[in-house]
Amino acid sequence: MPAVIESIETLLVDLPTIRPHKLSMTTMACQTLVIVRMRHSDGIEGLGEGTTIGGLSYGPESPESIKLHIDTYLAPLLIGEPSGAINHLRARLDSQARGNAIAKSALETALLDAQGKRLGVSVATLLGGSRHVHLPVLWTLASGDTRKDIDEAEQRLNDRRHCDFKLKIGANAVDEDVRHVAAIKAALGDRAGVRVDVNQAWDEATAVRGIAALQDAGVELIEQPIPARDHDGLVRLADRFRVPLLADEAVADARDGMTLATAGFSGAVALKIAKSAGPRGALALAEVARAAGHGLYGGTMLEGTIGTAASLHAWSTLGELRWGTEMFGPLLLRDDIVTTPLDYHEFGVDLPSGPGLGLALDEDKLAHYARPA
Numbered sequence: 001m002p003a004v005i006e007s008i009e010t011l012l013v014d015l016p017t018i019r020p021h022k023l024s025m026t027t028m029a030c031q032t033l034v035i036v037r038m039r040h041s042d043g044i045e046g047l048g049e050g051t052t053i054g055g056l057s058y059g060p061e062s063p064e065s066i067k068l069h070i071d072t073y074l075a076p077l078l079i080g081e082p083s084g085a086i087n088h089l090r091a092r093l094d095s096q097a098r099g100n101a102i103a104k105s106a107l108e109t110a111l112l113d114a115q116g117k118r119l120g121v122s123v124a125t126l127l128g129g130s131r132h133v134h135l136p137v138l139w140t141l142a143s144g145d146t147r148k149d150i151d152e153a154e155q156r157l158n159d160r161r162h163c164d165f166k167l168k169i170g171a172n173a174v175d176e177d178v179r180h181v182a183a184i185k186a187a188l189g190d191r192a193g194v195r196v197d198v199n200q201a202w203d204e205a206t207a208v209r210g211i212a213a214l215q216d217a218g219v220e221l222i223e224q225p226i227p228a229r230d231h232d233g234l235v236r237l238a239d240r241f242r243v244p245l246l247a248d249e250a251v252a253d254a255r256d257g258m259t260l261a262t263a264g265f266s267g268a269v270a271l272k273i274a275k276s277a278g279p280r281g282a283l284a285l286a287e288v289a290r291a292a293g294h295g296l297y298g299g300t301m302l303e304g305t306i307g308t309a310a311s312l313h314a315w316s317t318l319g320e321l322r323w324g325t326e327m328f329g330p331l332l333l334r335d336d337i338v339t340t341p342l343d344y345h346e347f348g349v350d351l352p353s354g355p356g357l358g359l360a361l362d363e364d365k366l367a368h369y370a371r372p373a
């Protein structure tokens with residue numbers, strides 16, 4: 001008898017961050033993970049994670065809506081269905097529930113984890129096989145204080161933890177942000193790559209001014225300077241400057257990738273399993289982006305270890321990640337809910353080995369940090 005899905009449990013898990021993390025739209029002191037425990041009739045449990053940033057400040061799904069929508073609408077579409085029929089089950093979710101990409105990503109991850117455990121292979125193997133077992137990982141400097149950011153970068157360079165840094169800007173006036181970025185780049189010099197993420201905070205005219213100054217300061221990549229839906233503006237800015245632009249909020253899935261390519265965008269694309277409704281959708285976007293000549297970047301929604309590992313399994317199957325990855329989410333959190341954390345060293349992280357995601361829950365930690373039902 002092929003296994004069927006028996007139950008799907010969702011838990012809201014609040015983990016404190018190691019320091020306040022300041023983005024253009026919010027400052028985080030805590031990250032809320034939505035953890036999925038999917039139990040199957042053959043005794044296997046698949047783990048998944050759906051995570052966003054700052055409640056509703058980053059996108060239309062909040063941790064609470066992810067949990068509610070899985071419990072009320074999505075889980076009932078999967079219960080009793082064959083566990084290994086992942087293509088069928090994902091099509092079923094997409095045809096009967098609109099949107100909810102993060103919730104679907106958490107469920108797809110749990111399906112892949114369970115199927116990998118069942119077959120005794122990793123999620124990367126299910127996705128065609130890893131081409132890399134150690135992936136580069138940058139660090140985001142977002143304490144809100146220039147001196148603290150420089151000290152943090154120096155520490156991470158010394159520890160051989162990270163050698164590329166992404167600075168979150170856009171919350172302050174452009175001139176102030178440019179001074180902050182230029183001071184950090186000047187302090188680090190050629191020892192580190194420095195990029196910025198504006199998280200949509202500028203209009204096009206402000207972006208022209210800001211990007212010109214950041215290019216002169218030696219910044220190597222400018223992420224999402226203007227609102228997500230302004231594809232034409234992004235194309236104009238990419239054409240205007242030598243420094244490459246990275247599309248993040250502007251591109252969620254393969255369809256967006258095609259729209260951006262058709263509009264004539266030249267630059268790079270941030271892949272995130274949360275944006276593309278799961279690892280498979282993120283890899284579909286990667287194919288479109290690659291065909292369009294866009295550089296690839298392994299992006300994060302600041303997930304904990306489960307979502308980060310799911311992303312790593314997907315990114316490991318790609319030949320080239322021109323801009324590396326930012327899969328540092330677990331390092332921003334004070335604690336973890338898995339027994340063996342990911343191994344970060346030599347400016348990157350190892351792909352976890354073992355069946356499925358290669359992770360096991362620490363039940364005591366999970367019970368400690370899970371929000372009471």
Ligand SMILES: O=C(O)C[C@H]1C=CC(=O)O1
Pocket residue numbers: 053140142168197199248299300301302326
């Ligand atoms: O890229 C984003 O917009 C979200 C995220 C990634 C790194 C970070 O600090 O925030």
Ligand SMILES: [Mn+2]
Pocket residue numbers: 197199223224248249
């Ligand atoms: Mn971004």
